[in-house]
Amino acid sequence: xxxxxxxxxxxxxxxxxxxxxxxxxxxxxxxxxxxxxxxxxxxxxxxxxxxxxxxxxxxxxxxxxxxxxxxxxxxxxxxxxxxxxxxxxxxxxxxxxxxxxxxxxxxxxxxxxxxxxxxxxxxxxxxxxxxxxxxxxxxxxxxxxxxxxxxxxxxxxxxxxxxxxxxxxxxxxxxxxxxxxxxxxxxxxxxxxxxxxxxxxxxxxxxxxxxxxxxxxxxxxxxxxxxxxxxxxxxxxxxxxxxxxxxxxxxxxxxxxxxxxxxxxxxxxxxxxxxxxxxxxxxxxxxxxxxxxxxxxxxxxxxxxxxxxx
Amino acid sequence: xxxxxxxxxxxxxxxxxxxxxxxxxxxxxxxxxxxxxxxxxxxxxxxxxxxxxxxxxxxxxxxxxxxxxxxxxxxxxxxxxxxxxxxxxxxxxxxxxxxxxxxxxxxxxxxxxxxxxxxxxxxxxxxxxxxxxxxxxxxxxxxxxxxxxxxxxxxxxxxxxxxxxxxxxxxxxxxxxxxxxxxxxxxxxxxxxxxxxxxxxxxxxxxxxxxxxxxxxxxxxxxxxxxxxxxxxxxxxxxxxxxxxxxxxxxxxxxxxxxxxxxxxxxxxxxxxxxxxxxxxxxxxxxxxxxxxxxxxxxxxxxxxxxxxxxxxxxxxxxxxxxxxxxxxxxxxxxxxxxxxxxxxxxxxxxxxxxxxxxxxxxxxxxxxxxxxxxxxxxxxxxxxxxxxxxxxxxxxxxxxxxxxxxxxxxxxxxxxxxxxxxxxxxxxxxxxxxxxxxxxxxxxxxxxxxx
Numbered sequence: 001x002x003x004x005x006x007x008x009x010x011x012x013x014x015x016x017x018x019x020x021x022x023x024x025x026x027x028x029x030x031x032x033x034x035x036x037x038x039x040x041x042x043x044x045x046x047x048x049x050x051x052x053x054x055x056x057x058x059x060x061x062x063x064x065x066x067x068x069x070x071x072x073x074x075x076x077x078x079x080x081x082x083x084x085x086x087x088x089x090x091x092x093x094x095x096x097x098x099x100x101x102x103x104x105x106x107x108x109x110x111x112x113x114x115x116x117x118x119x120x121x122x123x124x125x126x127x128x129x130x131x132x133x134x135x136x137x138x139x140x141x142x143x144x145x146x147x148x149x150x151x152x153x154x155x156x157x158x159x160x161x162x163x164x165x166x167x168x169x170x171x172x173x174x175x176x177x178x179x180x181x182x183x184x185x186x187x188x189x190x191x192x193x194x195x196x197x198x199x200x201x202x203x204x205x206x207x208x209x210x211x212x213x214x215x216x217x218x219x220x221x222x223x224x225x226x227x228x229x230x231x232x233x234x235x236x237x238x239x240x241x242x243x244x245x246x247x248x249x250x251x252x253x254x255x256x257x258x259x260x261x262x263x264x265x266x267x268x269x270x271x272x273x274x275x276x277x278x279x280x281x282x283x284x285x286x287x288x289x290x291x292x293x294x295x296x297x298x299x300x301x302x303x304x305x306x307x308x309x310x
Numbered sequence: 311x312x313x314x315x316x317x318x319x320x321x322x323x324x325x326x327x328x329x330x331x332x333x334x335x336x337x338x339x340x341x342x343x344x345x346x347x348x349x350x351x352x353x354x355x356x357x358x359x360x361x362x363x364x365x366x367x368x369x370x371x372x373x374x375x376x377x378x379x380x381x382x383x384x385x386x387x388x389x390x391x392x393x394x395x396x397x398x399x400x401x402x403x404x405x406x407x408x409x410x411x412x413x414x415x416x417x418x419x420x421x422x423x424x425x426x427x428x429x430x431x432x433x434x435x436x437x438x439x440x441x442x443x444x445x446x447x448x449x450x451x452x453x454x455x456x457x458x459x460x461x462x463x464x465x466x467x468x469x470x471x472x473x474x475x476x477x478x479x480x481x482x483x484x485x486x487x488x489x490x491x492x493x494x495x496x497x498x499x500x501x502x503x504x505x506x507x508x509x510x511x512x513x514x515x516x517x518x519x520x521x522x523x524x525x526x527x528x529x530x531x532x533x534x535x536x537x538x539x540x541x542x543x544x545x546x547x548x549x550x551x552x553x554x555x556x557x558x559x560x561x562x563x564x565x566x567x568x569x570x571x572x573x574x575x576x577x578x579x580x581x582x583x584x585x586x587x588x589x590x591x592x593x594x595x596x597x598x599x600x601x602x603x604x605x606x607x608x609x610x611x612x613x614x615x616x617x618x619x620x621x622x623x624x625x626x627x628x629x630x631x632x633x634x635x636x637x638x639x640x641x642x643x644x645x646x647x648x649x650x651x652x653x654x655x656x657x658x659x660x661x662x663x664x665x666x667x668x669x670x671x672x673x674x675x676x677x678x679x680x681x682x683x684x685x686x687x688x689x690x691x692x693x694x695x696x697x698x699x700x701x702x703x704x705x706x707x708x709x710x711x712x713x714x715x716x717x718x719x720x721x722x723x724x725x726x727x728x729x730x731x732x733x734x735x736x737x738x739x740x741x742x743x744x745x746x747x748x749x750x751x752x753x754x755x756x757x758x759x760x761x762x
Binding site for chain 1: 373375376377378402416
């Protein structure tokens with residue numbers, strides 16, 4: 001899934017490159033001095049991140065035979081993008097659309113839920129003092145340190161005992177937990193919501209829930225979007241967990257489904273459909289690129305959260 | 311992005327690590343029990359019991375990535391409408407095994423019938439995860455199969471599946487390339503080396519064959535050379551890559567790997583398919599299932615490829631199996647009789663026809679001897695009746711081979727050991743030695759008694 005990550009980073013670069021140009025044109029009053037070396041390095045990086053994306057777009061326009069017979073960065077003999085898209089969407093009775101729907105479900109419920117939980121919990125931990133807070137802190141940090149992949153098999157065995165494997169819950173429930181998002185919201189809430197504001201609201205007679213919903217939530221918005229983006233990206237790209245949790249192709253997300261298509265090219269009776277795998281990959285990253293374009297400014301402001309002590 | 315935060319919790323590193331470790335261990339303890347079969351298979355049943363199970367009907371789940379699986383299941387349910395088969399493509403190769411292993415470990419969720427490659431069969435049969443089909447009298451079908459595939463579905467004395475296909479090796483060669491560079495089709499490995507060097511000198515962009523270091527290929531080559539590096543007797547395992555067969559193979563292959571006359575393109579990639587089509591790769595020593603792959607996936611090679619017997623060390627016909635699968639019944643199955651009946655239908659009944667229609671290469675003697683199969687000219691191969699060569703190969707497989715009871719693990723670490731010798735173009739024998747050391751160590755850790 002590197003392709004997806006490269007793609008998303010690229011979206012960021014395009015916008016920041018545009019911003020740099022604005023600065024150079026004198027729109028910004030600050031006009032920072034340009035560094036040739038850094039610009040050169042950034043250009044190299046831009047090329048580095050764009051090439052895979054360009055390769056993907058070009059390859060998605062080729063037929064299977066052109067893919068195997070022409071060079072990667074030039075167009076094939078036929079422009080087959082639209083027929084590829086059509087074939088991708090209809091191959092095996094449109095299973096691709098089913099996978100897309102599954103991915104959307106996992107993302108909306110899983111990443112949405114994870115963001116909600118992280119926001120509520122992070123806020124609570126940042127703004128209230130209660131016994132055991134340090135323990136929670138240690139547990140959360142410990143949880144961040146464990147890669148999800150390492151937990152996948154134990155989680156599978158646990159879910160299997162509960163009879164949850166091969167259901168959508170097997171993907172959604174683990175995605176609801178985002179220690180990293182919780183930690184981020186915690187740090188963010190500590191600085192974005194001034195204690196004085198909460199005290200003022202309490203003096204005015206507002207209850208804790210009302211304070212949270214009307215005052216704090218607005219202040220937390222940039223942080224929430226950041227956590228949401230992290231959660232969306234990680235759920236969208238989630239591969240290993242659904243790979244071992246699900247054995248019904250009807251429940252697969254795009255990542256696992258596309259891998260299955262790709263694996264069709266192997267061994268006895270191989271039936272490679274590289275053109276569909278590639279077109280499918282392109283279609284898979286489009287929603288992520290769109291989300292990044294739309295939420296880009298929140299993303300950037302969210303990233304710098306917690307980096308400056310006020 | 312995450313790096314910045316990682317640095318922050320460096321202060322708490324000790325706690326973090328401790329927590330992480332303890333929760334991992336705890337998590338690891340969960341659900342290790344139970345691979346006991348749910349249904350009894352102790353009593354000896356007869357083939358009639360299978361017919362009765364088919365009549366009674368029921369539901370079974372079947373995991374497979376065989377291209378013809380869907381068509382076979384459809385044909386089966388047309389014939390037996392009261393049996394419902396949930397066909398699931400749970401992944402190809404390793405993905406499939408990972409899921410199977412997890413389901414077995416969890417004690418539930420495994421299918422009734424699963425496709426298992428010959429090389430992976432001991433790994434599932436030895437721990438008792440599969441049903442011994444001789445309990446249903448299927449051991450009486452021995453004469454229907456080639457000796458090599460019949461041996462491949464046995465682990466110890468148990469029969470753990472019926473052979474679906476076979477992959478006796480043959481040499482596929484690109485006649486255009488051979489004609490252009492005036493090469494003669496080699497019969498022995500010495501001739502093969504000479505051809506390889508001649509070709510690579512004439513055009514350094516052309517390679518006699520492609521082998522980036524592939525465990526399935528290497529073990530098959532050792533098999534052909536008469537090597538028997540793996541022997542298993544219960545928990546006792548012997549691994550020896552220093553026997554004559556292994557040495558015979560490395561003495562040939564070292565010469566080709568060493569001077570770069572073998573290409574090292576990763577198999578089954580788009581680049582590999584491309585190289586098969588454009589003459590970059592001149593020969594492939596590979597299983598008899600390969601024509602189907604050529605026809606569906608290498609359109610550029612149409613009319614150019616031909617088949618010849620695999621070169622041998624002494625000019626006498628000898629070959630090995632390369633790939634191939636069986637269908638097995640899982641101990642977890644709640645209806646093992648019906649599952650066994652389905653396996654019998656798939657690989658000994660009407661299931662074979664849809665399998666052959668999809669270009670599969672059979673393991674059944676009857677189909678291998680069927681003149682309409684043997685003598686069918688193949689237009690892709692310039693009209694050559696390729697099955698004459700391939701069915702002859704099925705009869706000259708060197709007997710006595712067996713795979714490791716943890717072959718899948720062995721395949722996974724092949725790249726870290728022998729693969730290094732390929733990369734460095736150095737002595738493969740040294741690579742095999744480090745593979746052996748790693749396998750001995752792993753096997754003993756897993757509770758086997760390896761080389762003791």
